[in-house]
Amino acid sequence: MEEGGMSKEAVESLLQEKKLEDLSYERILSSMCTYPHEIAVYAHAMFLESNLGDSGLFPGTKEMENKVIRMIGALLGKEDAAGYISTGGTESNIQAIRAIRNRKRKEGLRDMNIIVPESAHFSFDKIADLLSIEVRKASLDEELRMDVNSVERLIDDQTIGVVGIAGTTEFGQIDPIKELSEIIMERDLFLFVDAAFGGFVIPFLEERYEFDFSLEGVRAISVDPHKMGMSTIPAGCLLFSEESYLEELAVPTPYLTTKEQCSLTGTRSGASAAATYAVLKYLGREGLKRIVGECMRLTRILVSGAKQIGISPVIEPVMNVVALRFPETEVGRVTRALGERRWRVSVTRKPKALRLVIMPHVDEETIHLFLEELEDIVYVV
Numbered sequence: 001m002e003e004g005g006m007s008k009e010a011v012e013s014l015l016q017e018k019k020l021e022d023l024s025y026e027r028i029l030s031s032m033c034t035y036p037h038e039i040a041v042y043a044h045a046m047f048l049e050s051n052l053g054d055s056g057l058f059p060g061t062k063e064m065e066n067k068v069i070r071m072i073g074a075l076l077g078k079e080d081a082a083g084y085i086s087t088g089g090t091e092s093n094i095q096a097i098r099a100i101r102n103r104k105r106k107e108g109l110r111d112m113n114i115i116v117p118e119s120a121h122f123s124f125d126k127i128a129d130l131l132s133i134e135v136r137k138a139s140l141d142e143e144l145r146m147d148v149n150s151v152e153r154l155i156d157d158q159t160i161g162v163v164g165i166a167g168t169t170e171f172g173q174i175d176p177i178k179e180l181s182e183i184i185m186e187r188d189l190f191l192f193v194d195a196a197f198g199g200f201v202i203p204f205l206e207e208r209y210e211f212d213f214s215l216e217g218v219r220a221i222s223v224d225p226h227k228m229g230m231s232t233i234p235a236g237c238l239l240f241s242e243e244s245y246l247e248e249l250a251v252p253t254p255y256l257t258t259k260e261q262c263s264l265t266g267t268r269s270g271a272s273a274a275a276t277y278a279v280l281k282y283l284g285r286e287g288l289k290r291i292v293g294e295c296m297r298l299t300r301i302l303v304s305g306a307k308q309i310g311i312s313p314v315i316e317p318v319m320n321v322v323a324l325r326f327p328e329t330e331v332g333r334v335t336r337a338l339g340e341r342r343w344r345v346s347v348t349r350k351p352k353a354l355r356l357v358i359m360p361h362v363d364e365e366t367i368h369l370f371l372e373e374l375e376d377i378v379y380v381v
Ligand code: PLP
Pocket: 032, 087, 088, 089, 090, 091, 093, 121, 123, 165, 167, 168, 169, 194, 195, 196, 197, 224, 236
């Protein structure tokens, strides 16, 4: 920091310079984030100073958070779900597992484990470290869904919960949540559904999937407004079927306007809550369905175009995530060549494939351009 400050114009020009160094989303096919909706940006700017960590000072913002929880709860089969707006999928995952870990610890259990699919997001590796809990990985079936038999084999007396993913990060696949719900009901375990990506997609797909609180065994769901919910970063949402799970996270907050806090972070963004409230109110279910419908239409165009040039998807896409199959030695070359043409794509772990996420910032022209360039790259000798 300099001794004297700079002029506003000078700072603005510094910011412009840095903004130009960032990529714009147009050619980004690797991210689960997108441009937030303009109404979300408007609301975010309006509530920038609002701190939900001391929500007694911001009752208006707190009311918006409560309404968001009710709206998302209703979307996911439980209008009276208890929860809060987190910083995203990672915090929601940590907190869901922490809640059940705390409950079981009170019951005297030690050396606990949870079971997640091999396809789980890497935040579960952070959970193993942070919560001192063993994270066991169940294998996947041929369609890259969590294999229920593998889950049953991994469960033992120290198991406290099972995690199913509704919209896997790499393949956009949905685990068999109904079967998982049945397994955990027989054993009094906790079933957490990580729908960070899929929560704002699955309810709007033409095909119906059972994955939410309408299944009796589902005790918690995570869904991120800052992914397909068109809200601003950071906005995650953690929901529990019962208030008592949220209470497992409570710590007393002596000098604040509230008696206790359940979130992982202390100070937390009221702006994100306002942005999420605004965009959900503005779009309604119809608006969200329109967005998902368009992403799915473009996904189908992408997949059929890829097939026409001889590239098949690893699985038929369930949602707007596509993994294109290449010989293992080719994936790196194709990814680098696309990168040289300013496309940003990513590579899945197992099987290795070219991963593309068709977010709302992608349009039809972009898909055609991408396919043309992909064909060029693939058939270069
Ligand atoms: N869970 C799933 C299924 C995800 O796809 C992601 C991120 O892509 C996360 C959790 C983590 O979310 P975040 O990056 O918002 O912490």
